[in-house]
Amino acid sequence: MFDYIVVGAGFAGSVMAERLAGTGKKILVVDKRGHVGGNAYDHYDEAGILVHKYGPHIFHTNSPEVYDYLSRFTEWRPYEHKVLGSVDGKLVPIPINLNTVNLLYGWHLDSEEMEEFLRSRAEPIIPVRTSADVVLSRVGRELYEKFFKNYTKKQWDLDPSELDASVTARVPVRTNQDDRYFTDAFQVMPLHGYTAMFEKMLSHENIETRLNTDYKDIIGQVPYKNIVYTGPVDSYFDYRYGKLPYRSLEFKHETLDQQVFQPTGTVNYPNEQAFTRITEFKYLTGQAHEKTSIVYEFSRAEGDPYYPIPTTANAEIYRKYQALADNTPNVFFTGRLATYKYYNMDQVVAQALTLFKKIQHL
Structure with missing residues (x-):
C-alpha cells in the first residue's frame, strides 16, 4: 500500500516525493519517460559533454527557502547567464x-x-x-x-x-550596462548536473521509482491512498472541456570539433532563422573539453507539452479544469502542466513546497 502515487519525476513530483517520504509516507513515483528530472534532465553525450536534452535549464531564484532546500541534494557552481x-x-x-x-x-x-x-x-x-x-x-x-x-x-x-x-x-529593459539575463540573488547551476540532483532527491528508502510507466496503466493494480499529479491537467480529466493548447519544442543537438562555438551561453535569433536560439552547454556547466556541444531550438505546435499558452480563451478553459481539480478528493495537482502556468523551475519548487506544507498532516 502506497500513501502516495506521484505522477511525474520532474521538479514538482520529485520535491513532493522527497518531502512526503521524509514524513514516513510510502511513495511510488511513476514517469512515462525513461529517466528522472523531467525537462531538466541532463546527460553526457557521445563526446562526453554534459548536455541538457530538452534545452537549456538555467537555475536562478530570489528565494532562500528554495535555494536552501535544493542545496541538500547538490553542490553548486556560480553561473550568471548571458x-x-x-x-x-x-x-x-x-x-x-x-x-x-x-x-x-x-x-x-x-x-x-x-x-x-x-x-x-x-x-x-x-x-x-x-x-x-x-x-x-x-x-x-x-x-x-x-x-x-x-x-x-x-x-x-x-x-x-x-x-x-x-x-x-518577464523580460526587463535596462538603462545601465548590466548584461546578465537574470538579476536574481541566487544564480547557480548544479555542480554535477540536474540528473544527479534528482537521483539524490529520490534516493529515500520510502520512495520507489518506476520509469517508462504510464500511471493510467498501473492505477488499478497498485493500492494507494492519494495521488500527486504533475502532468497536463486536461489529460487527467480525459479532455472533458477540450484540449488545453501547449507549445512544444524540437531540439537539434550537435557536437563540433572546436573548443568554442559562440561568444556566450545562448544566442537568440529573433528574425530570419527558423530556430529561436542556439545554446552552448559548456558555458552553463563549466566543463572543460576540447570539443563543444550546442543545441538549436525550434518552436513547434505538436509534441511534448512545454509551455502553456497564456491567452484569455485558454485561461477560461483552464478555470473549468481547475474547478474539477479542486473538487477531486485525494488528488493534488502541482507543477507547470498541472496548473497551466508558465513557471520557472524555482517557482515550481516553491509551489510544491507550499503544497507539501498544506497536505503533510493528512
Whole structure:
C-alpha cells in the first residue's frame, strides 16, 4: 500500500516525493519517460559533454527557502547567464540595455540619455493587456519589431497582441550596462548536473521509482491512498472541456570539433532563422573539453507539452479544469502542466513546497 502515487519525476513530483517520504509516507513515483528530472534532465553525450536534452535549464531564484532546500541534494557552481541577440547583422545584449542600443545604432548614450531615448520612442498604452502593449509602451515600435515581434511569433505562433502581458513582462529593459539575463540573488547551476540532483532527491528508502510507466496503466493494480499529479491537467480529466493548447519544442543537438562555438551561453535569433536560439552547454556547466556541444531550438505546435499558452480563451478553459481539480478528493495537482502556468523551475519548487506544507498532516 502506497500513501502516495506521484505522477511525474520532474521538479514538482520529485520535491513532493522527497518531502512526503521524509514524513514516513510510502511513495511510488511513476514517469512515462525513461529517466528522472523531467525537462531538466541532463546527460553526457557521445563526446562526453554534459548536455541538457530538452534545452537549456538555467537555475536562478530570489528565494532562500528554495535555494536552501535544493542545496541538500547538490553542490553548486556560480553561473550568471548571458544572452546575445542576432539583430541587423550584429550580436547585441538581451535583455535590451544601454550597450544594446549603442551597438545597434553606433551611439554613445549614457544612462540618462538612454532613458530619454526610450521615453521618446515609447507608445503609452492604457490599460496594458497584451505582450505587445508591454513592449510598445516601454521601448516603442522599432525595438519591438527588431527584438520581440518575430521572436514571439516564432515561439508561440501568435502575434504578441494575442498573448497575455505576462509573457513579455518577464523580460526587463535596462538603462545601465548590466548584461546578465537574470538579476536574481541566487544564480547557480548544479555542480554535477540536474540528473544527479534528482537521483539524490529520490534516493529515500520510502520512495520507489518506476520509469517508462504510464500511471493510467498501473492505477488499478497498485493500492494507494492519494495521488500527486504533475502532468497536463486536461489529460487527467480525459479532455472533458477540450484540449488545453501547449507549445512544444524540437531540439537539434550537435557536437563540433572546436573548443568554442559562440561568444556566450545562448544566442537568440529573433528574425530570419527558423530556430529561436542556439545554446552552448559548456558555458552553463563549466566543463572543460576540447570539443563543444550546442543545441538549436525550434518552436513547434505538436509534441511534448512545454509551455502553456497564456491567452484569455485558454485561461477560461483552464478555470473549468481547475474547478474539477479542486473538487477531486485525494488528488493534488502541482507543477507547470498541472496548473497551466508558465513557471520557472524555482517557482515550481516553491509551489510544491507550499503544497507539501498544506497536505503533510493528512
